[in-house]
Amino acid sequence: MKKWVSILLLSLYLVSTTELNQLLKLPILVEHYIEHKGLNPEMTFTEFLKIHYDHPVKDSDYKTDQKLPFADHSFPLALVFTVNPDFSVEIKKQIPCDHPKVTFSYSLVFYHKDAVNSIWQPPKNC
Numbered sequence: 403m404k405k406w407v408s409i410l411l412l413s414l415y416l417v418s419t420t421e422l423n424q425l426l427k428l429p430i431l432v433e434h435y436i437e438h439k440g441l442n443p444e445m446t447f448t449e450f451l452k453i454h455y456d457h458p459v460k461d462s463d464y465k466t467d468q469k470l471p472f473a474d475h476s477f478p479l480a481l482v483f484t485v486n487p488d489f490s491v492e493i494k495k496q497i498p499c500d501h502p503k504v505t506f507s508y509s510l511v512f513y514h515k516d517a518v519n520s521i522w523q524p525p526k527n528c
Contacts, residue, residue: 427471434466 417423435450453459454467461467468474 421472421475424471427469430466430469431471434463434470437463 417426434454435447438445438450438453454470454473458467458473
């Protein structure tokens with residue numbers, strides 16, 4: 403279930419922020435090709451693409467041509483973040499703790515009772 407939700411959310415994000423939403427127009431491309439194929443049965447798909455993408459012409463079906471994928475570019479979602487000019491960061495010097503510093507040898511790194519127990523403790527304020 404998590405996998406499908408992740409795929410769905412990623413797909414929604416990509417469709418809304420990139421040009422992937424143009425792929426949703428593929429059925430229009432197929433329908434328009436079938437229309438042209440009905441008018442000219444000898445037309446191949448590559449000829450159809452050349453007519454509509456290589457040298458597009460304003461003809462009687464220009465409105466349909468503009469609905470084809472990648473015929474026009476959309477403006478995907480753009481997020482802009484600004485920082486307030488009065489924003490400042492204050493760094494305070496910390497007073498060193500009086501705790502003895504423990505050094506671990508290579509053999510003790512993999513299991514040291516004090517080190518393992520100290521991992522799950524909240525930070526201590528000196």
